[in-house]
Every structure is written in structure tokens, then in C-alpha cells.
Amino acid sequence: MWEIELQRQSEISLKRQIYAALRDKILNGKLPAGEALPSTRQLAMALNVSRNTINEAYDMLIAEGYIHSSQGAPSRIADGLQLSPKPNGGMNETDEPAASFLADFRTGQPDLRQFPRYSWQQIAQKKMRDMTADQFGYTGPQGMSELREEISAWLYRSKALAVHPRDIFITAGATHALHVVADLMFQDARELLVEDPCNIHMLQTFINKGYAVRGIPVDREGLRTELLDGRPGSLVYVTPSHQFPLGGILPAFRRAGLIRFARENGSYIVEDDYDSEFRYYGAPVSPLYAMDPERVIYVGTFSKVLFPGLRIGYVVLPAELHNRWRRLRTYTDVQNPPFEQAALAEFLRTRKFDKHIGKMRKVYRERREALLSALKEYFGTGWQPWGDAAGLHLAVDFQDMVFDEPWMKASRQHKIRVTPVDYHCIRKGAHPHKLLFGYGHLEPGEICKGMEVLHQFFEKGL
Template sequence: MWGFELRREIEVPLKRQIYLAIKEQIVAGKLRAGEALPSTRQLAEELKISRNTVNEAFDMLLAEGFVVSRQGAPTRIAEGVAVHTEKKEVARQREEQPLPLLADFRTGQPELRRFPNYLWQQISIKAFREMSNDMLGYTGPQGLPSLRFEISSWLYRSKGLVVDPLDIFITAGATHALSVIAHLLYRQDQAIIVEDPTNIEMLQSFINKGYQVKRVPVDEFGLLTDKLPRISGPVYVTPSHQFPLGGILPADRRAALIRFARENDSYIVEDDYDSEFRYDGDPVSPLYAMDPDRVIYIGTFSKVLFPALRIGYVILPHCHQERWRYLRTHTDVQNPPFEQAALAEFLRTRKFDRHIRSMRKLYRERRQALLTALKASFGDRWRLWGDAAGLHLAVEFEDMQFDPSFKDMCRSNRIRITPVEYHAIAKGLHANKLLFGYGHLEPQQIEDGLAVLKAFLIARGYMSSARLAPLK
């Protein structure tokens, strides 16, 4: 009669099954307002269960107001509770396993196979065991003091930067840092001043917040400071290793940037995304060192350790700190403490320094392998941009043009590579350049990938097969 069956083999309690079945019919309008439910005894007999179970189900319906009940009268359906819902069926694309890539030159991908997994595990377990119960509660939007202390100490020993741990704020990575900074610096009708090309994904943080975008062109050394617009607004830069072209911003332009920020009462947002990996000398000193009151420094551990860690940090001028705490508290509250404690221990014991040294050596070799393979595949009809640093190369080709759609075209041919145009704001100025991420690739993968790419370029008419002939 009631059109439902109880299922004893599932984990949903019988009383809830009854409650759900009746409720569903009420909500769908199949049981109408004022209609009487059968007595609990009657229903219990019909369903062959205890009357108590039915009573509990009715109590739930009553507590939530789906039915009304008066002493001595039958339980009736309440007024105005039907909404006639029919869930729309959605045509779903099930998560399909894509075919494996034939060439994968994506940028910003560290080598995860060489991460000292076991060591990190041991350190995590130790950090976990030593963690007090208080740490299960809210531990604050700024991040664990122990981690901030260790980052400060690392900045000093690796870059000679003197930073008070109280000025360091832990983030969930560089993208997260930028999205909070976009809020922090926002003023009505504000523009963000950026290098062009820039990391177009990172720029979304500012666009989403409602900033206008003012582009400043770059040359092989980075941002052209004499092209800075005559407006006030924060400047987002990558001075240690311009993304994507790879320049190191020269000292006079650094000084010009600082003067620009001072004169316009504005701030420089310095993204130091991969400066640990420099192969022809020591890491470049951050712009931050030139004026800690005008520069917001963004550091991240995604590239030096692993992306899933979701820990980075910013160094903030004092005037922005209170607002930062407020924003963090009202967006994602804080980082979880476990990874923070493990990272603090990893830094304290200098395992971090050792890991960076070993990865720097590895990446230098891979970069060399890529240069050799480029020479073998493309002879001398290309030239390299930027400093010997980071996890990718920007390569200019003598007589090829790659528009932003090149990326998708490659992708559907199982090649992952990004043209510089993809990251350009003003299109057409960098159409002859491609980005080759190499950090995550074995030398053999680099060689094979380049062969696939070359064959593809020939097949699509980007270059003539004459070049297939070996060049010495």
C-alpha cells in the first residue's frame, strides 16, 4: 500500500528508511496535505517490524514538520510542504583515463620521483607524534611559529636576508598568496601593472578581483621600467627569473621599480617562484632586500619540494599584516598544522638544503640534455632566452610562428607544450617562442619528446622535412 520496501541488508536504519520513504512521497506531492497516515500499529504490522521503529520514524516527520498530530486523532500530512521535485538527469562525462602523452614539456613541474619520500615520511611521523593536542584546534592564520622561524633562518643562510619571523605569513602556496594579496591591495578601479608576457594563470587572481590590467613589455632581462605607466597601482614581477622568458632584472631597473612604488605610494609584489635553482652561480638576491617596506615577497615550496604540500609564504610590510590576518580568517582560516610541522623539521635538520643541492645538480644536467637535444633536432635555427635557472627554457625559433591555439592542437596530439603567446597579454610579439619544461623529464624522455615534437612540426608544415637531414 505505501509503495516502499524496507531493506535490511543496507546500513540505513529501518526507522530512517520509513521516514525517508514517507517524506519523499509528501515532498513529491503524492501524499496530499490533510491526508491521514495509517496508525503506527497498522504500519508496523504491515512492514513486520516493531511499533517502536515506526514511532521513531513518525517522530522524525513530526519534529521536522512534515506531519501534524493531535491527541487522539490520526497523524496527518502538513500544509504547504510539497515542492514536486524531480531531479534532472545530467549527462555526465565520467572521468576518462586520457591516453599517455608522447611528449610532456609542461612548465613548473618538479621531479617527484627523486623526492626523498621515505625521509619525509619519517619526519612527518615524528612531527605528528610530537604534536600537542592543542594543535588539533585553531592555531591561527599566520602559521606555526616554528615554521616561520625556520623559514627566516633559511632565508638568512641561503640569501643573507634578515627577516623577522613575525613578518612571515604561511600560505597554501604561491597562487593562494596571490589571491589574498589581490584582495589586500585592492582599491576601486585599481590596475595591476604586470610584465608582458607574464604567468597568465597567476594573473587570474587579480582579474577575478576586478583589477584592470596594465601591461609593461619585457626584454631579455625582464621588465622595461622606463615603460612603466604613469598610474598608481601594485606591480606584479618575477625579478629573479622572469616568467616565462627567464631574465634577471638588472640592479638599475630594480632601483627604478622601488622608486616607482615610493613615488606612487604603491607596492611591488615579488614572485620568487624558482630562484633556488640557478645553475651559473648563486641564487639572485630578492628585490625585497632593497626595500622591505615596499615589497611583498612570495616564496613557495611547491617547486622545491612538491606541489601537493600546499605551503608557501609571504613576507609582508607591517601595515598590511592585520588586514592579512582578517582576510585569511574569513577565507580559508589557516593551513593544516601537520605539513607545517613536518616542513619545519625538514628545514631545521637541513634536509631541505641537501635536497635543493641534489635537485640543482639534477636539473642542471637535464637542462644540458635539453640544450644538446635541441641542437640535434633544430641545428642552430633557434636561440635561448634568459638566465640558466629554473625548470624550463624559453626558446626562440628563427622561422616558426606559434599562436595560442598551438597549445590545444598539440594537446590533442598527445604533446604538452606551451607557446609564449599563451602567456602574452598583447598578442603577436612573442609568436616565435616555445617554453620547454624539463625538470620532470629524464634525458631519454627529453630526447624522445623532441623527436615527437619535431615530427609533428614537420607534419603540420611548421618546418620543412629538409631539416630532418642531420646538421653537424
């Protein structure tokens, strides 16, 4: 009954081992209710430990109500503690191993090797040293004012967008921003109008919240705003600067139509500006937000421009939504950590940020050129690029091919990661001939190699 195996080398104290062993015996019924425990002296001798150790173990059991003690009488097991054995739950271990692909054209991956690690570290260290004790505490749901000021300055110098820092709310990236927006607007909207195709992963954020989704077709220029139609107050989610995935820039005529629709329908527009910093020919596209700061929620992120692990994005929010956002964020995840915010503010302030974008724009432009060359080399004239020369991916139309789910599965089995546009379609089958090539994370040589592998797979067929 009292055999307890003690591990004397363990990091767990002996009293805790004894406590845990007795507790388990009580819970599984080996020590029934009312049973007397041995005296501390007896058990100390039996287990070859000090009497004090047993005393402490018993005290823990008393404090948590497993046993009762009364002066001069033995301690006894309390009533009603026994639990029937646990039913077996199936183990379900699915830490997926990072697969190694022969061709990996996945989208949304910046090149992490090019990031100026050293200067970021210097800045992060300095800012951490300078931080006040208060900044280690709760500092509010809107984010660090220093960072909001720098984002405001940057939006102005890079996109001529005049935004007051009070309208900027820091988030833990774009997905998090959309998640909070989805919560924020749900009561009023309940329906989401969205480009079709769109980023199907971002869409999932809204679907999880319970939105009804209505896809509006996209063409070479982006959302076909003339087809906009929805319940009053429905939320609109768009990527006007660089449509994902097809790459169009929404022309001014449609922008005006979109704003007009939102005003008439009582809708807010969520503008997801996920990669417009990288435009290779011509100036950056001006955000839709500039056309109506009271209707548009602008979502920006640093995941693509700097690195995803940073987990910082932001929204520019119409004044009417400020208080609701603050309340909601407080009960969602409170706030961002301060360290990344302070480092990013300094990275922006010292213009290291602008310099990095300038450098990466060149790097990514070369890769885009390498992708186009490789397509030409392996597929001749049997393909057509879609969209603007921007961002980290390219949609390509192969007129004679059909890319659907079976094709995608087969390609994965051949260690090829390239996504059919169809994967991102709400209504399947509208863009059957197109593939998406992410190239930001690939060196020109890797792009060429990947294209060769893909070409072989095309030749072989399914």
C-alpha cells in the same frame, strides 16, 4: 499508498528508510496535506517491522514538521509542503582523464620521483606524535611560529635576506598567497601592472578579483621598467629573480627603477620568487624585497622545491599590512593544517631541505644540458635559448616558426604538450617565435625522445 520498499541489508536503518520514503511521498504530493497516517501498529504490520521502528520514523517526521500528531488521533500530513517537480538540470560531467602525451614539456613540474619520501615520512610521523592537543585546534591565521622561524633562518643562509619571523605569513602555496594579496590590495589598487608575457594562470587570480590589467613589455633582462606607468596606487606583480616565462634576471638598474616607481606611485610590488632556488651557474639571485621591505610583498613557495601537494608557501609582508592580512585570512580559509607545517619546519631545521635542493640543482642542471643537447641534435642552429640558466623551464626562440593558438591545438592533437610563449602573452603576437620547454619532471632520455617527436611534428607542418 503505504507501499514502502525496505532494503533489509542496507546500512541505512529501517526507521530512516521509512522516514525518507514518507517524506518523499509528502514532498511530491503523493501524500496530500491533511491526510491521516496509519497507526504505528497498522504500518508496523504492513511493513513487517517492529512498532518501535515506526514510532521512531514518525518522531523524525514530527520533529522536522512533516506531520502533526495529537494524543489519541491519527497523525496527519502538515500543510504547504508539496513541491512541484524539479526542472531537469543538464548533467555536466567533466572529470578530465589524464591525457598521455608523447612529448610532455609542460612547465612548473618538479620531479616527484626524486623526493626523499622516507625521511619526510619519518619526520612527519615524529612531529605528529609530538603535537599538543591545542595544535589540533584553531592556531591562528599567520601560521606556525616554529616554521616561520625556520623560513627566516633559511632565507638568511641561502639568500642573505634578513627577515623577522613576525613578517612571515604562511599560505597554502603561491596561488593562494596571490589570491589573498589580490583581495588585500583591491580596495586601494584596482589596477595591476604586470610583466607581459607573465604566468597567465597566476594573472587569472587577479582577473577573477576584478583588477584592470596593464601589461608592461619584457625583454631579455626582464621587465622594461622605463615603461612603467599606471594609476596611482596600482599594484605591480613581477618575477625579478627569473622572469616567467622568458627567464631574464632583472638587473640592479631596473630594480632601483622599479622601487622608485613604487614609492612615487604609492604602489606595492608583489615579488613572485617561484623557482630561484635552482640557479645552475652563479649564486642565488637576491630578492627585490631586500631593497625595500616596506614596498615589496615577497611570495615564496615550496611547491617546486619540495612538492606541490604540500600546499605551503609564504609571504613576507610589510608591517603596515599585517593586521589586514590576519583578518582577511581568517575569513578566507582560516589557516593551514598543522601537520605539513610542523614537518616542513623540521625538514628545514635538520638541513635535509638544503641537501635536497643541492641534489636537485644537479639533477635539473643535467636535464637542462640534456635539453640543450637535444635541441642542437634535432634543430641544429635554428634556435636560440633565452634567459638565465635557472629554474625548471627554458624559453627557446625558433626564428622561422610561428607558434600561436592553432599551432598549440594541432600539437596537442599530436600528443605533444609544449606551450608557446604567446599563450602567456597579454598582448598577443609580441613573441610569436618562442616555445617554452619544461624539463624538471623529465629524465634526459624522455627529453630526447620528446624532442624527436616535436621535430617530426615540425617537419610535417600543420
